[in-house]
Amino acid sequence: MKILRADVKGPVTIYVVETPEDLPGFRQFVLDNPFMGFDTETTGLDWWNAGDGFHCRLAQFGNHDTAWVLPVELGEPFVSATKWALVTAERLAAQNRGFDFHTVEEDLGVDPFPLVQKTWDTKILAHLVDGRAVKEGGIGLKLEELVPHYICADMGARVKKSMTEIAQDMNRQKKAVGFKARNRSGETREFRYDSPEWPELTKELLKAVGFTHIREFAEPIYGKVTKDNVWKKVPLFHEGYLLYAGMDPIFAFRLTNTLFPLIPRRSLHYGLIGWEHRLNWITYQLERTGYLVDEKYTRDRIEELKEEEARLLEVIQGYGVETPGSNDQLIEAFQGFGIKLKDKTKPTDRHPEGQYKMDEAVLSAIEHPLAQAVLDYKSASKKRSNWFEKALNYRDKNGRVHVSINSLHAVTSRMSITGAIPAQTLPAGTGYVRHCFLAEVGHVTATVDFSSMELMFLAADSGDRRMLKAYNEGEDLHNITAAGAFGPMGWDPNDKEAKHPKRKAGKGTNYTVCFGGGWNAVSTQWGIEEADAKRAVNGFWETFPATKEHSKKYTEEARQNGFIYTATGRRILTDEKRPYAGMNYRIQGTCRDITARALIELDKAGFTPYMRLPVHDEIVFSFPRERAEEMAAEAARIMAYSYKGLTIPADYEIGEQSWGSCLDKEGSKH
């Protein structure tokens, strides 16, 4: 047994199990500590490739000052000891527990369900205390951010750096692999010790057969070690690695004890701790289920796009621009053609004058074939690399991709989805990309979404009578806002199908005001004339006076307290420079919880195996073809939510096998 010592506000001991004889000590530790921090170290992040390139290397358990590290990679009896400890523990804590559970489920065959019922996730606890990222003025949610703030100031930086340092250290370790020597014609050749051609390679031998300038050369023992592959390559008993590994369960243990008392009483009262952990278990299952990829469709699109890119690149390079992604080169080229550029980006430290913009708006305004070619090229290459190639390259051996769902992530508590399907960035309104993703064989895709959830919540939460009347009577809110600002202008309020001439300004205003914006935002982002935008925003507040009071209330709360509460008892800390975001935080945070509630209720009703992805206000399902109608209707019924007497409805759409088919349908609302 190896024993490592460190100091983290007091002495810390890490016991490293090396042989089966060391296990009784570990077992005693588990029996003595009903509550432990837990963590694993693995070969990478691709847990879905378990048994096929991915495996668990270490499992670690710890309390306040003691950790035990088990070399799971060596197999039995260390795997059994790990499983026994997981079953025996009464309580566990882990940072981002989902990853460790995927690891032990897929690689060690552990049933995760008993584990989730007794494991606190320190990332969830930390978010309930302060959900802001570091750059938003918060503490952050990563271990390397939580540790220096809550535990020990200099520890986080050391932990973050340690694996990078280990990688650098491994790169410095070299071993002699052979000789380089020159022959009579002056050419240099390599002779390697491991070559079967030279079984007894020595300097003397090479000299004897006529080589000169003979010198031994060395290569890195581990090949090229980077921060991505260091996890796989680091020797299992590397001391720095063991120290890094051993600290994590100690951190998880201490963080749990530190964070609990900091969670707002209101959040405790609303039961958010249990609720978030339950939601996290559902998203865990969605991650594991994965999404079936249509390989042929995806490959065909990639080929098409590659051809298009090659064609466009020729055009672009014909105008002297080598790299279409380089704004510098484009600016130079356009200026060379005598085109005057005006729009600049905001000044920054590095570019105090700002830089010329080269975005879609600027490029599409330039009348030159280069501009169009660049736009088309960028669009094609983004589609290919960001969406289609990801879908193809992330597939597991069953042709499925697995995303990572952060069930509690954004400052407003919204979920985020990363990895194989950047679900929040897939093009809307067309099935072009979403056709890659298939319901099961014999199933069809169904999407169920909340329509205008945020505006409806604003209506209910503020109690604005005009807005509530609009929803209760099925009026079009965008028309109402337009009419409130500009008068009827020939619009007939009794005709449900009629569109107000300024409906676009009304729609822009509704959304923008809900997000905390003013006339300027309405004007620039919705392409509405300044005068109309000003009039529309004023009209909004006059038409819906209670929303004005509502906005004031939350801006004031944010200003005075530095936070607001959602209707679900969640505390959202606000930026002191932007108290006006208070109402939007209230809306966005509560609406996220309405979607979260939908997931939990769907889970209770047995829908989890049919769920594929949650995307903000939409949930995607794979339903058996014959039962799709009935199941989608039931899901929509479950998802609908009443708040202060107003029901926020959910609508469903049923397609064919691919997700995209829901959008390409005739008469689709998308």
Place this chain on the structure above:
DNA sequence: TCCGTTACGTA
């Protein structure tokens, strides 16, 4: 290799 910047996709 890291990180700030720019750009672009979504609710």
Place this chain on the structure above:
DNA sequence: CGTACGTAACGGAC
């Protein structure tokens, strides 16, 4: 006084 995200490419700093 627009909010919240994820991802990629570029290019200077380290």
